[in-house]
Amino acid sequence: MKAVDAKESSLYYSKKKDYGPFVYPTFFIMVLVVIFPAIFLYVISLTNYELGRPLSSVEFVGLQNYIRLFSGADRAFWHSIRISLLFMFLATTSQLILGFFIATLLNRKIKFKPLVFGCLIVPITIMPSIAAQIWKLMLDSERGVINYFLSFFDVSVPWLSFGYAYWSVLMVDIWQWTPFMALIIYAGLSSLPVEPYESALIDGATSFQLFRYITLPLLKPLLLLAVVLRSIDALRLFDLPFVLTLGGPGNETEFMSMRVFRLGFFQTNWIGRAAAMAVVLMLCTTIISRFLIWQMRKGKD
Amino acid sequence: MYTNVRYGSSLLKGAKSTAITIAIVIICIAAIFPLFWMISLSLRDIAFAGNPSITYWFANVNLQSYINLFRLRNIQSFLVNSFVISITTTVVSLILGSITAYGMARYNFKKKESMAFFLLSMRMIPAIAAVIPFFVISIFVGILDTRLVLIIAYMTFNIPFTVWMMRGFFEEIPKEVEEAALVDGCSTIGVLIKVVLPLSTPGLMATAIFCIINSWNELIFALFLTTFRAPTLPTTVQMFMSIQGIQWNEMAAVGVISTGPILLFAMFVQRYMVRGLTFGAVKG
Numbered sequence: 001m002k003a004v005d006a007k008e009s010s011l012y013y014s015k016k017k018d019y020g021p022f023v024y025p026t027f028f029i030m031v032l033v034v035i036f037p038a039i040f041l042y043v044i045s046l047t048n049y050e051l052g053r054p055l056s057s058v059e060f061v062g063l064q065n066y067i068r069l070f071s072g073a074d075r076a077f078w079h080s081i082r083i084s085l086l087f088m089f090l091a092t093t094s095q096l097i098l099g100f101f102i103a104t105l106l107n108r109k110i111k112f113k114p115l116v117f118g119c120l121i122v123p124i125t126i127m128p129s130i131a132a133q134i135w136k137l138m139l140d141s142e143r144g145v146i147n148y149f150l151s152f153f154d155v156s157v158p159w160l161s162f163g164y165a166y167w168s169v170l171m172v173d174i175w176q177w178t179p180f181m182a183l184i185i186y187a188g189l190s191s192l193p194v195e196p197y198e199s200a201l202i203d204g205a206t207s208f209q210l211f212r213y214i215t216l217p218l219l220k221p222l223l224l225l226a227v228v229l230r231s232i233d234a235l236r237l238f239d240l241p242f243v244l245t246l247g248g249p250g251n252e253t254e255f256m257s258m259r260v261f262r263l264g265f266f267q268t269n270w271i272g273r274a275a276a277m278a279v280v281l282m283l284c285t286t287i288i289s290r291f292l293i294w295q296m297r298k299g300k301d
Numbered sequence: 302m303y304t305n306v307r308y309g310s311s312l313l314k315g316a317k318s319t320a321i322t323i324a325i326v327i328i329c330i331a332a333i334f335p336l337f338w339m340i341s342l343s344l345r346d347i348a349f350a351g352n353p354s355i356t357y358w359f360a361n362v363n364l365q366s367y368i369n370l371f372r373l374r375n376i377q378s379f380l381v382n383s384f385v386i387s388i389t390t391t392v393v394s395l396i397l398g399s400i401t402a403y404g405m406a407r408y409n410f411k412k413k414e415s416m417a418f419f420l421l422s423m424r425m426i427p428a429i430a431a432v433i434p435f436f437v438i439s440i441f442v443g444i445l446d447t448r449l450v451l452i453i454a455y456m457t458f459n460i461p462f463t464v465w466m467m468r469g470f471f472e473e474i475p476k477e478v479e480e481a482a483l484v485d486g487c488s489t490i491g492v493l494i495k496v497v498l499p500l501s502t503p504g505l506m507a508t509a510i511f512c513i514i515n516s517w518n519e520l521i522f523a524l525f526l527t528t529f530r531a532p533t534l535p536t537t538v539q540m541f542m543s544i545q546g547i548q549w550n551e552m553a554a555v556g557v558i559s560t561g562p563i564l565l566f567a568m569f570v571q572r573y574m575v576r577g578l579t580f581g582a583v584k585g
Contacts, residue, residue, distance in 0.1 A: 018408075019404045019405075019407075019408035019410050021404075022400050022401055022403055022404020022405075022408070023401050023404040023405065023416070025397065025400070025401075026397045026398065026400070026401040026460060026464065027401075027416070029397065029456070029460070030420065030423060030457075030460060030461070033453055033454075033456060033457050034423050034426065034431070034457050037431060037434035037435055037438060038426070038430075038431075038434070040434040040437070040438065041430060041431075041433055041434045044433060044434065044437060049437075102328055105321055105324055105325055105328075106325070108321075110321070110322070110325065114571070115329075116325060116329055117571060118568055118571065119328075119329040119332045119333050120328075120329075120332055121567050121568070121571060121574060122332055122333050122336055122564060123332050123335075124574075124578070125514055125518075125563055125564060125567040126335075126336065126560050126563075126564060127517070127518040127534070127535055127556075127559050127560050127563070128518060128520065129518075129520045129535045129538045130339075130534075130535070130537075130538065130555075130556040130559050130560050131335060131560075132538070133538050133541075133552060133555075133556055134335045134336075134338060134339045134553065134556055135335060137338075137342065137549055137552065137553070138335060138338060143351045143352065143353060143549075144353060145338055145353040147353075148353035148354065175331070175332075175335075179332055180578060183574070183575055183578065184575065184578060184579055184583065187575045187579075187583040188583065191583070221582075222579070222582060222583065225579060225580070225582050226579070229579075229580075232425050235427075236427035236428070236429065238428070238429055238520070238521055239520045239521075239535075242520070242538075243538050257427060257429040257521075260429045260430070260433075261429060264433065265525065271433065271437070274433065275433050278427070278429060278430035278433055279430070281427050281429065281430055282426060282427060282430040285425055285426065285427050286422065286425070288425075289421075289422050289425035290422070292425075293418045293421060293422060296418075297414065297418065
C-alpha cells in the first residue's frame with residue numbers, strides 16, 4: 001500500500017500546484033462573458049434607459065424600477081410570476097408522471113426499440129421555435145388539423161384564444177418534454193440492480209410495495225435532477241409563447257420571459273424596467289439551480 | 302402475485318402485450334405527428350396548404366415552396382449562418398472547456414468543487430436576462446448583428462456544459478494510462494492530446510452533440526442580437542408573423558430546412574443522447 005502511494009506522489013502530477021494554466025483562462029473568459037454582463041444588467045436595472053432615446057437622457061433612478069415591481073403598482077408583474085410558477089409546477093409534474101408511465105412501458109422486451117427511441121428523440125431535438133410554429137398551424141381554429149380531427153366528434157376548440165391559450169402552451173410543452181423525462185427515467189430503470197427485487201419477492205412484496213420502497217428510492221437522485229432541469233427550463237420559457245401567442249391574448253400567456261420581452265423590446269422600449277424584471281427572473285432560476293447544486297454536492301462530497 | 306403474472310393464462314398475457322403495443326404506437330405517432338404534418342404541408346401546393354382534410358395529405362406533391370424559399374427568401378444565408386455559428390462556438394467551447402475540465406479532473410486544489418458548481422450555475426441563467434446586457438454592450442462595441450456576437454453569446458452556455466461533461470469523462474480514464482505516457486517522457490499537454498483525448502472520444506461526441514443542438518436551436522440571442530447580416534434559422538419564425546395564414550406551405554418548408562439537419566444528426570448519434578441530456582449523470 002505504501003509503495004503505491006509513494007509511486008503515485010513521485011510520478012503523478014496531481015499533487016502539484018500547476019493547475020492554473022488549465023483552469024484560469026476559461027474562468028477569465030467566463031467572467032468576461034457572464035459575470036461582467038450580469039453586473040451590467042444590475043446597473044441597467046437601476047436606470048431609466050429607453051431604446052431610441054439619446055444616451056445623454058439616461059439617468060440613475062436608484063431602486064425605483066424594483067419598487068414599482070414590488071409595491072403592487074405593477075399588477076402585470078405579479079400576474080406573470082403567478083402564471084410562470086403555476087406553469088412550472090403543472091408542466092413538470094405532468095411530464096414526470098407521463099414520462100414515468102412511458103418509461104415503464106418501454107422497460108421490457110419490445111420489437112423495434114431503436115425505432116421507438118428514434119420517435120421519442122424528435123420532440124427533444126426539434127428546434128423549439130419551429131415546433132411552436134408547426135403547432136400554431138395545427139392549432140389554428142379553422143384550418144388546423146387538430147380541430148379537423150375533433151370535427152369528427154362535432155367538437156371545435158379555439159385553441160389560441162382567450163381562456164384556452166395558456167393550456168395550449170402547456171400542452172405543447174408537455175408534448176415536447178415528456179419524451180425527455182421518459183428517456184431519462186428509462187435509462188435509470190434499466191440500470192437498476194436486480195438483487196433487491198429478488199429478495200423482496202421472496203418476502204412476498206406486492207408490486208406497489210416494490211415500486212414504493214425499492215424503485216422510487218433508487219431512482220430519487222435521477223428524478224430530482226430531471227425535475228430541477230425541467231423546472232428551470234419551464235420557468236425561463238420563451239420560445240413557445242413567443243411564437244404561439246406573443247404573450248396574448250391580453251396578457252394571458254405573459255410568462256416572466258415574455259414580460260421582459262414585451263416591456264423592453266416589443267410593446268414599450270423600457271430597457272431599464274425590463275432589466276429589473278430580468279433580475280427577478282434570474283434570482284428565481286438561481287434559487288432553483290442552487291437547490292439542484294446542493295443536492296448534487298450532497299451526493300458528491 | 303408475481304407468479305400469477307408470470308404463469309397466468311396466455312390469453313391474458315396476449316391481451317396485455319397487445320395493449321402495451323397499441324399504447325407505444327400511439328405515443329410514437331403523437332411524438333412525430335407534428336414532424337409528419339410539417340413535411341406534408343411543405344410539399345403541398347399553396348391552394349391546398351390551408352385544408353387539413355386527409356384527402357390533401359399526400360396530394361399534389363411538389364417542391365415549389367422550397368424553390369421559393371431559396372430564390373425569394375434567401376434561406377441559404379440563414380443556413381450558412383447557423384452552420385458557421387454552431388460549429389465555431391462548439392469547437393471553441395470544446396477546446397477551452399476540455400483544457401479546464403482536464404485541469405479539474407487531474408489536479409486537486411482548494412475550492413475545486415465550488416468552482417465547478419459555479420460554472421454549472423452559469424448554464425442555468427435565463428437567456429432573456431443575459432441578452433439585455435449583451436445587446437447594450439454589443440451596441441457600444443459595434444458587434445451587433447455579426448456572427449461573432451452569437452459565437453460569443455453561445456459560449457456562455459456551451460463552455461460550462463463542456464467543462465462539466467468532460468470532467469466526468471476524464472475522471473473515468475485510469476490514471477495508470479497517463480502515468481505510463483509521463484514516464485515515457487511525454488509533456489502534460491502531450492498526454493492530454495495524444496492519450497486522454499483519443500480515449501475520451503465518446504465523451505467528446507456526446508458533449509459536441511449537445512453544444513451543436515443547443516446552439517442550432519437557440520432563439521433568444523439570435524432574435525435580439527442579429528437582424529439582416531447574421532440571422533440564424535430559429536429567427537425565421539419572425540418571417541411569417543405578420544402574414545400568418547397566407548403561405549403555410551412555405552412556413553412548413555422553412556421548418557423542414559431548419560430542423561432537418563439536426564434531426565438527421567440526432568438519429569445517427571442516438572446512443573450518446575441520454576448522457577448529455579442528464580449532464581453526465583446517467584452513464585448511457
